Amino acid sequence: MRIESGGVSDVGLVRTNNEDCYRIVAPLNLFVLSDGMGGEAHGEIASSLAVETVVKYCVEAADKPSLQMFGETQATSSSKTRLLSNAIHLANKKVFESAQGHAEQHGMGATLTAAWIAEETLSVAHVGDSRVYLLRSGGLHQLTNDHSLVAEQVRRGVLTAVEAECSDMQSVLLRALGTQQEIEIEATEHPLFPRDILLLCSDGLTRMVTEPEIAGTLQAETDPAKAAEKLVVLAKDNGGADNITVIVVRLEPQANGWLSWLRRGARKDAGANGSAGGNSDG
Amino acid sequence: MAKLSLMFQEKLVKEVPVGSRPVGIGRAPDNDLAVDNLAVSNHHARVYFEAGKLVVEDLDSLNGTFVNDMRIERVTLRDGDKIHIGKHHIKVDATGDAPVPWASDRKVAAPRINETMVLDTKERRSMLQQAAALGERTQFASGRITVPTLIILAGNTDRKEYTLTNKLTVIGKSRMATVRLKGWFRPQMAAQINQRDDGYYLGPGAKVPTVNGKPVIGQVRLNHGDLIDVCGVRLNFIIRD
Numbered sequence: 039m040r041i042e043s044g045g046v047s048d049v050g051l052v053r054t055n056n057e058d059c060y061r062i063v064a065p066l067n068l069f070v071l072s073d074g075m076g077g078e079a080h081g082e083i084a085s086s087l088a089v090e091t092v093v094k095y096c097v098e099a100a101d102k103p104s105l106q107m108f109g110e111t112q113a114t115s116s117s118k119t120r121l122l123s124n125a126i127h128l129a130n131k132k133v134f135e136s137a138q139g140h141a142e143q144h145g146m147g148a149t150l151t152a153a154w155i156a157e158e159t160l161s162v163a164h165v166g167d168s169r170v171y172l173l174r175s176g177g178l179h180q181l182t183n184d185h186s187l188v189a190e191q192v193r194r195g196v197l198t199a200v201e202a203e204c205s206d207m208q209s210v211l212l213r214a215l216g217t218q219q220e221i222e223i224e225a226t227e228h229p230l231f232p233r234d235i236l237l238l239c240s241d242g243l244t245r246m247v248t249e250p251e252i253a254g255t256l257q258a259e260t261d262p263a264k265a266a267e268k269l270v271v272l273a274k275d276n277g278g279a280d281n282i283t284v285i286v287v288r289l290e291p292q293a294n295g296w297l298s299w300l301r302r303g304a305r306k307d308a309g310a311n312g313s314a315g316g317n318s319d320g
Numbered sequence: 321m322a323k324l325s326l327m328f329q330e331k332l333v334k335e336v337p338v339g340s341r342p343v344g345i346g347r348a349p350d351n352d353l354a355v356d357n358l359a360v361s362n363h364h365a366r367v368y369f370e371a372g373k374l375v376v377e378d379l380d381s382l383n384g385t386f387v388n389d390m391r392i393e394r395v396t397l398r399d400g401d402k403i404h405i406g407k408h409h410i411k412v413d414a415t416g417d418a419p420v421p422w423a424s425d426r427k428v429a430a431p432r433i434n435e436t437m438v439l440d441t442k443e444r445r446s447m448l449q450q451a452a453a454l455g456e457r458t459q460f461a462s463g464r465i466t467v468p469t470l471i472i473l474a475g476n477t478d479r480k481e482y483t484l485t486n487k488l489t490v491i492g493k494s495r496m497a498t499v500r501l502k503g504w505f506r507p508q509m510a511a512q513i514n515q516r517d518d519g520y521y522l523g524p525g526a527k528v529p530t531v532n533g534k535p536v537i538g539q540v541r542l543n544h545g546d547l548i549d550v551c552g553v554r555l556n557f558i559i560r561d
Binding site: 073075147158159167172174175176177179180181182183184187189192193198199202204206207209210211212213214217226228229231241 | 512
């Protein structure tokens with residue numbers, strides 16, 4: 039499969055600094071996003087330290103396949119998923135140590151959401167309330183659980199999904215990088231199919247833009263970078279109360295064989311119509 | 321800013337502002353208003369803002385919560401109301417409804433919108449306990465462990481029964497599908513089930529599945545006992561305790 043991607047990070051309309059951070063490592067098909075927290079500039083320190091640590095670890099691991107593993111890993115998951123979990127364990131350690139070592143950084147932390155595509159398998163590792171979505175066959179599926187108080191209450195049946203959206207406790211996280219020495223990481227694997235679209239985003243998008251709006255934008259705009267930009271514009275149109283960070287990844291069928299050539303031709307027409315509709319909206 | 325004044329025999333014991341976080345009232349020391357009296361339950365009641373209104377809610381206390389001498393479960397408060405708990409009472413000052421951001425009592429430099437914060441272990445435990453208590457009272461299955469399961473009633477698949485443990489369960493011929501379809505002309509990905517916070521949702525893939533005979537348009541929340549048909553395979557969705 040051919041993989042195309044694009045990302046945007048925006049400060050939003052209310053805040054004065056951007057505490058979000060993202061990296062796309064195209065040669066590895068690795069996508070990392072983090073939303074920092076903490077007073078002053080410390081959210082920015084936490085999120086960039088977390089992202090850089092994960093990226094560095096994964097790049098080194100890709101160079102050295104025999105890299106030693108540490109931390110707890112599940113035997114059932116693939117090596118990429120385990121590497122990603124390890125990378126996040128390490129990032130947690132670094133952010134935690136930095137926060138402990140500098141009194142003014144006390145209380146800083148970050149979410150971290152990473153996706154790594156190897157052949158037809160997607161590895162996702164995640165802590166916090168940033169999200170990974172998969173758009174497939176017109177349906178938008180969230181692949182991560184929010185580690186927030188309201189999401190946990192919905193899972194326990196205490197709140198309904200609608201009540202959770204209105205709650206003023208939405209910013210209360212149960213897990214984040216850098217707040218504790220050891221951290222529980224949610225790591226999952228998913229098969230991927232041609233024409234799947236992945237979205238990684240911070241809560242600045244999902245609190246401002248509804249899922250149907252997100253799905254519509256991803257379907258209408260076939261260029262990943264432009265789709266990411268349009269999502270950010272939507273979030274700002276709806277208030278832009280927080281930093282907004284978006285990574286869009288598209289999986290296209292490999293361009294070989296006459297059958298795929300025929301299919302691609304047909305889809306190109308459909309795509310052109312779709313993006314024209316998207317442009318007239320914006 | 322709204323505030324609560326805890327009084328004992330007309331003497332002020334403690335005063336707390338009501339922000340975006342609920343004010344816990346009870347005998348346990350982790351309450352914002354800790355009332356040291358045996359007539360008061362550990363987590364007796366709480367006061368919070370909901371849709372701009374100040375609300376008091378009894379947390380199933382043994383001796384009850386009273387507002388202006390009426391026993392209540394949950395009621396909107398007005399300025400000047402008196403909440404009676406045990407031998408204490410709480411004066412309600414509801415002037416200035418705007419909830420202060422939760423972080424404001426944590427010495428953050430400037431108040432900011434939607435400041436993200438992480439609960440430490442103790443806070444987390446007490447809030448989840450509160451949530452669980454609430455869940456039990458409203459008859460939700462908070463303490464039960466439920467296992468969503470697909471049982472194959474007809475058709476050719478690699479197993480007869482599947483426990484849904486993934487966020488996204490793929491039904492199809494793909495070697496990575498959870499429910500693997502066998503036979504000719506089966507799509508790689510026929511349909512999929514997404515686990516959301518509030519339940520399991522079936523959505524189409526290359527095929528449009530039906531639930532209890534109705535075609536699935538968009539995504540449909542699955543209920544215990546639903547019959548799913550896709551690609552000549554019939555599946556029964558059940559939730560086991």
